Every structure is written in C-alpha cells, then in structure tokens.
Amino acid sequence: EDQVTQSPEALRLQEGESSSLNCSYTVSGLRGLFWYRQDPGKGPEFLFTLYSAGEEKEKERLKATLTKKESFLHITAPKPEDSATYLCAPKGDYGGSQGNLIFGKGTKLSVKP
C-alpha cells in the first residue's frame, strides 16, 4: 500500500535558523514527488517536482532533494514569511494509487522574528 509520512508535524524556528523537513514514502513505481506550500485558509501552492533519486531543486531559501525512500526540504536562513504548512505528495504508477497524488499530513513551519 502506498504511504507517505512527513516529519516533524510541527517545527518552530528562529529567523535565520536553518533546518530540514522530511518526507518518507513507499510508493509503487514513483513517477514524481511534489512539494506544495499551504498558507492558512488557502489552497496548496506548487513548489517543486522531483523525478529521480539524486535530483535537487532550489527556489529562494528552499532546496528539495530526493532519494529512493525519502525527500527533504531544506530551509536556509528562513524568514517569517516562510511560515506555512509544507506538503509532500509522491505520485506512483497505475499499480499503486491509480497514478494519483498521495499527500502526507504536512509539516507546519513557524518562523519567529
């Protein structure tokens, strides 16, 4: 059965304090792994797609990496505006969840000034 686990559930950082969010997955035939950001009361906003182990992508203070079993979202020198819930969603082949996204529960990040 396809599964996704994100950790920690919540993370509090001081402004400038770098850290990483983890996404562990078990998916049949990974086709891609998506990261989204969700602000309170809003829909998820797309950040990155990673396709194969070893791939990395960066956007401002965020860097996403992928291994065969995990993905990490590294946040370097975060600012208060980075506060949000970060969602991980791998997509498997049709042998798994019909090729649809499988979402983790998210990591709620709070960055204090």
Add this chain to the structure above:
Amino acid sequence: NAGVTQTPKFQVLKTGQSMTLQCAQDMNHEYMSWYRQDPGMGLRLIHYSVGAGITDQGEVPNGYNVSRSTTEDFPLRLLSAAPSQTSVYFCASSYSTAGSTDTQYFGPGTRLTVL
C-alpha cells in the same frame, strides 16, 4: 487566466440537505480532481476525471457524486449531507491525465460545515 476557481467559499448545511460545490478551470486541463482536507489528515482524493465524460473514484468517494460534461467544469454533489462531511474541499487540475507528472494546481477551497 483565473486558474482554478471554486464556489462557494463557505457553506453551512443541515444534515440531510443536498448541495453542489462548483469548480471551474480556464487552463484547458484534461485532469480534474476533488480532495477533502481534515485536521490531522492529509489531503484525500474523493473523485477525479481524466477528461469530459470520464470520472473515477478516489480514496473516499462515499456520499459524493461527480460528473464532467465539459472540460472546464467539475462539480461535486452531496446528495444527503452528513456531519462527517464537514471539511475543507479543494479542487485541482492538471494538463494531462492522472499518471502523468504534470503539476496539479489547486483552487482556494470551500469550507463546508454540516450541522
């Protein structure tokens, strides 16, 4: 482009009432889907569609109906609302089918409360 739009933003229903949540996209996307989001749980797929006239069930389809008569619209119907359907509902769309790696874009959500 407006992207993915959803109406209404908020809705309160009484148990047993019916209603339709509207979703529309103006990006000519073939794939559309409905998710619900509950506290402490990830987004869960309710129904999805790979094109006009084609729909399929997701992880939690019970109590919901969908149809896709046009590429642009994908309404979600609650025939007899129950308190367990209190949730935030998101519609999403992507250019190609479920198995592709095209990015799914989400609407702003509908917050539904069933009393």
